[in-house]
Amino acid sequence: MSENTLLRMRNISKSFASNKVLVDVSLEVGAGEVVALLGENGAGKSTLIKILGGIYRADSGEIYLNGELKNIHSAAVAGANGIRIIHQEIILVPDRSVAANVFLGREYVNRLGLIDRERMERETQALLDEFHINIRAEQNVRELSIGMQQLVEIIKAISAEARIVVMDEPTSSLSQAEVAELFKIIRILKERGIGIIYISHRIEELFEITDRILVLRDGLLVGNVPTKEAEKDALITLMVGRSLKNYYTRSDHPVGNVSLEVKNLSHARFFKDISFKAHYGEIVGFAGLVGARRTELMKTIFGAYHKAGGQVLLDGGELHIRRPADAIASGIAYVSEDRRNEGLVLLNSVEFNMGLVCLRDFVRGIRVDKAKWGRMVEQYRRKFSIRISSPRQRAGNLSGGNQQKVVLSKWLALNPKVIILDEPTRGIDVGSKAEIYEIIDHLASQGTSIIMVSSELPEIINMCNRCYVMCEGRITGELEQAAFSQEAIMKYATSVRHS
Secondary structure, three states: OOOOEEEEEEEEEEEEOOEEEEEEEEEEEEOOOEEEEEOOOOOOHHHHHHHHOOOOOOOEEEEEEOOEEEOOOOHHHHHHOOEEEEOOOOOOOOOOEHHHHHOOOOOOEOOOOOEOHHHHHHHHHHHHHHOOOOOOOOOEHHHOOHHHHHHHHHHHHHHOOOOEEEEEOOOOOOOHHHHHHHHHHHHHHHHOOOEEEEEOOOHHHHHHHOOEEEEEEOOEEEEEEEHHHOOHHHHHHHHHOOOOOOOOOOOOOOOOOEEEEEEEEEOOOOOOOEEEEEEOOOEEEEEEOOOOOHHHHHHHHOOOOOOOEEEEEEOOEEEOOOOHHHHHHHOEEEEOOOHHHHHOOOOOEHHHHHOHHHHHHOEEOOEEOHHHHHHHHHHHHHHOOOOOOOOOOEHHHOOHHHHHHHHHHHHHOOOOOEEEEEOOOOOOOHHHHHHHHHHHHHHHHOOOEEEEEOOOHHHHHHHOOEEEEEEOOEEEEEEEHHHOOHHHHHHHHOOOOOO
16 A cells, blocks of 8 residues: 555445445545546445445445544544545535535534634635635525535535545536536645545546546446546446447438427526427437526426417427426427436336326226236336336336436337437436437437437537527527537537627
């Protein structure tokens, strides 16, 4: 073990009943080192991190911090040893200030025994200013974007004198500009000798920010590669156990007539005078930075938000959508970016979730045609290679990729004319992404009209036929496939002056 080593996890194993989740996994992180932890959903990454964070106890193995053997049996012990985990799901208290969240559980008190808000705000603001984060310490967390909330989580870890920081999918909700800010902060942390474990499915960003890449597959450590020697295709092969010949799938097929047309659609607060068209058999992308209001636009089309003006037409006829049920009845489906809160009932079964929006097909009076329902579930399980132990398995226990396939199955059972996909591969591993891309391309080839909102520009460029770009609630550009480039998209995404 090097003198520079902050953390060493040695031969960590963990099983749940007969399921071996980790088998003799070892990991080291040096001072000022960023180590990537890469692997498909279900590879064991989360379990390994929960053992480090004191949430789980390993069945065997040892954890050393600064060369000293530690018994990390609780989250409190982990925190006391300088280990901070920044989870993908933000866990801040939304109705309290930034400073109150940064010092949550370790508040300063004055001589009267009262919480010293001024001191907490002063120290929080000093850290925000030091890292060039444009947030006020007294600001309410609810007012912040998801990206800014992620930065508050990092400031919280720094304030607590973290020595090891785990970042779980830190860029999944960030714009490119916010990613650049995050990477600046990570470089400062490196200079201060803080060790970072960086978990991400976005392989491209690992080459920019990490020093080493560890790859887990089926609970085994299958790769430990210096980043400067790593190659993307080789990493993917290590992750999935096979070569992915076609990561993106985009076939040549005819594009039909206009399906959905939006004319001068406006919302009182979010966007104004939005007009666009989508065709049958076409994948239309919507790109833009966080705050561009793409999701709000799609939710308005779907009836979740009320429009202030404009028209939505399907097959040339105007729709009067007042609620999602109206959109569904018209043949429009919407796959939310937040599948865990808006796409699935996590505590209920896969079978239940798949049948949610097409119950009328299985219910006659008080009778439920369970056989027909079961056939539908089995059809999509096979079609999309959904890995489940049983149709009655809880949706919340599935990997992110399998959850997304269940959500897609739920909507496709309706045979929609138009399907809106909002960040369809967020938080999904690379193998599952390739499968989702194949499903999307197949749907388009069958004539379905697809609108895909994505913050991943390679996804837009490699999957879409056309792309609209939004900035601050307006469409600022439209690009044909031949004109796609990250530079062209970002030009429109950062300026409302283009038209």
